[in-house]
Amino acid sequence: MKIIVMMKQVANKDAILRVNKASTWIEEADLSWEVNESDGYALEESLRLKEKHGGEVIVCSMGPQRVKGVIKDALARGADRAIHVVVDDLNQFSPYASASVLAEAVRNEQPDLIMTGLQSDDYGYAQTGVIMAEILGLPHATIVIEIDASAEKLRVKRELESGWYQWYTMPRPALLTIQSGISQIRYATLKGIMAAKKKEIKEIMPSGEAATLQPHQRIERIYLPEKQKQTQFLGNGDAKAGAVALAEKLRNEARVI
């Protein structure tokens, strides 16, 4: 089974985000980066399917040279090779343009399965995988938490709202968007890191109609959200003093204890 995993590099969860001068995006200069959370699970699931059924796992990431970090890490964990779609600024793409560039980047590989994360932690569009499936003419399922690929048809378990689930059956090839937490993620071993050095990373440029498409939506301005509630901050940076003050407030002001 040939599996392609789409992996995006995003700002580190704990990074302090600063708005750029034009207020159109964040200052990216000295950020630390990591792999998008659900994409890590998509990779893990791909590796497990390969271990079970044989085949090949190919990582595909789009972004500037820094995304090689995500690619190399995936190769070290066990992916076989990689495609890097080199783009300096992801911000120039709308969700549709981005998805169609990614679709063209993997089309000729003719994979049996494409996996994406269910949502990116930066843009949070929650649509790249589904648009890719439409462009490539593949059936899809979103928010997948279990995959059974032992039969000719794929059977996948989808999460619905409020603790409900549903199984879906569909033909292959197909595209699945993976939910975080589907399985325990492996770490890269030293041996894996050494082996990764010999693996192929193919660089390609965006191609196809979409690379030149006019964007259909544009970010005008980004800013810190306005608070919905007036929060009383306690302790002024001293957590212990804050705790003492909090107990008192909960008793005498909020009257909940």
Place this chain on the structure above:
Amino acid sequence: MSNGILVFIEHRDGRFNKTSFEAVAAAQNLGRELQQSVAAVLLGSGVGNLAEMLAGYEVAKVVYAENEKLKEYTPDGYTDAMERVVRQLDPQYVVMPHTYLVRDYAPKLAARFKKGLISDCIRMKVTDGNVRFTRRIFLGKMDADVVSEGEPPTFVTFQSGAYRADQAAKGAGAQVETLQVEVGDVRMRPEAPFQEVKQAVDLTKADVIVAVGRGIKSKENIALAEKLAEVLGGDLAASRPICDAEWLPIDRQIGSSGQTVAPKLYIALGISGAIQHLVGMKNSGTIVAINKDAEAPIFDIADYGIVGDLFEAVPVLTEEIRKLKA
């Protein structure tokens, strides 16, 4: 020329998904501001009664798109049907609730028009006929104002809670237009939805909840929160990653894929406050957050906050409360 607003109504097992009416409220709002009419669309088979109920809302008309293949939701079926309705009505905006079902098919629908969604919006503002949609980015840490460009229709989804369902205006009775839509090949076959386990713990009745997130670091540390819950006579709950890691059972998960609670007191320890968590607890009476990141979105809805290390704060808090209760 494209005109009007089309709002998508979701239902399952003969019942509306209540967030559909939040979308109706949003669509009516947009309609008023732009002085355009709102039409509601319902897809299905044998749910004419739902279409009649929808007609009681203040909409220009209800379009009921019918086909045997729409009996059960599938992305293939819904996309085909919606594409036909959108092409026929030629609206300027298509408004949808950002539910799991919409996330599953709406990007595919938009792609048929060579575009994506302006997804998961939390509000909008109209100035001189131009609409600015606001969506959360970076897991809730930033807001982005987004404008639509190019040809209509613009596809927009609204986050659960962005508009209030009870503000969807009722009307004098709209006309129901039933369309027999064509639906092509449906490639996926759904099985019946089910619930994993009978919930053993019912947190919806708890007065006090102490919830832990990834900031708790390890399974062993949960004992800290447990002690706090104990002196408060409350229950222990968690964010999703804690349940995924099986540090606590899944029936203690709060949020869109877990339980929705509204205790008198909710204490969030090391929880960042992603929207999927917030929807499950934001209606709690008093909300306390202890988090070392001053910018964590959980503080947006907290009444009391401590910016700092929970491992310092929690033992002291537990002790102080024990003293007060003694």
